[in-house]
Amino acid sequence: MAEQDWLAERFDEHRAHLRSVAYRMLGSLHEAEDAVQESWLRLSRSDTGDVANLGGWLTTVTGRICLDMLRARGSRRERPLDVHVPDPIVSPADGVDPEQEALLAESVGLALYVVLETLTPAERLAFVLHDMFAVPFNDIAAMLGRSPDATKQLASRARARIRAGGPSPDADLARQQEAVQAFYDAARHGDFDALVALLDPQAAMHSDGGAAHPKITGVTRGAAAIAGRALMFANPDATVHPVLVNGAAGAVVTVDGRPVSVMGFTVTGGVIVAIDVLADVDRLGRLDLSWLAS
Known part of the structure; x- marks a missing residue:
């Protein structure tokens, strides 16, 4: 098997996870697809021979790409300043299909994503990567160019905004x-x-x-x-x-x-x-x- 084919297979093993990361970061389904595709391009051009944890490496790369996209979005001011409701994931009333389950992971309800839209790009990255995907603060700090303590503060502020946004839906x-x-x-x-x-x-x-x-x-x-x-x-x-x-x-x-x-x-x-x-x-x-x- 050619090296690129082998790499593509490895990437596909992580694609659903990366889409989930990108959707939480961006709140846009088509932008999430763009971010995942860019992650593949960067992987295909990189020497990953020394990468022990490809999934972690790809999560970090995708997070960086999404951070850049959020910052560019803010500089263009392409979103309304009052309310932006993210792209919803719509499923039949009797259940979510497996692909959508992977995209949603453990998050339930659209309200969480509305609150995520109010965070700064740095707060969103710290909260999403750490609280939702267990990326260590040291790794996130390196992405942001901040200290681990400052990065923890970003996540803490984001958590407070999420809590203030209201309770979670009933489990029933x-x-x-x-x-x-x-x-x-x-x-x-x-x-x-x-x-x-x-x-x-x-x-x-x-x-x-x-x-x-x-x-x-x-x-x-x-x-x-x-x-x-x-x-x-x-x-x-x-x-x-x-x-x-x-x-x-x-x-x-x-x-x-x-x-x-x-x-x-x-x-x-x-x-x-x-x-x-x-x-x-x-x-x-x-x-x-x-x-x-x-």
Whole structure:
């Protein structure tokens, strides 16, 4: 077997892991693919004969690439300054396929990724690589050009932001789905009081309409305010498809078969504490949702 073929096989063994690292770092599925492809190019051009842990080496390389991409993204200011909902991973309501499980790893729900979007590139790298993938702080510090202690502080600040972002979804997926279905039923029937009862008083809804709908981009806080928006945007011609969004209960809303939003819910203690809405038509068009019609 040629050396490049052997190297490609070794790389493919780590591809799913690297996609998971890149998706957490970037919150974008197509950018994550670009980062993984760049990792392969760097591997193919490098002398790795002395590398004892290829998986660790590739994780570090992918982290560096993602860090550069985040910094470049910030310098171009290509993201809205108020709310950016990352690319959701949408699965059928009855389960996530193995490839998506590898991509999600142990993270559940879209809300975590919304909080990750608020971190600085250095904070995100320190938190993702250390807390999610157990990369030693010494290695991360070398990537950032900082001391290990300073890198630990970055991860600590990120952790505090994650905790402040709200609780994790209930472990009982059926209970999550019941709350989400009740939310849509109440919205369909115009039942404001029922909507308020389903929402935590301090619930927050993050909406990302993209360039086409900047007026709907923003944060709505409080049960009454969210219930009001749900009634305002209720569409009798819409079809609600129960799905999993990043492994938690959610929905894809379509009108005449065309996706108009993907909504991820965080249900804790049987009530909805967060809703994350992607209504950017350009980004929705890049998601593979063809299976919804089957």
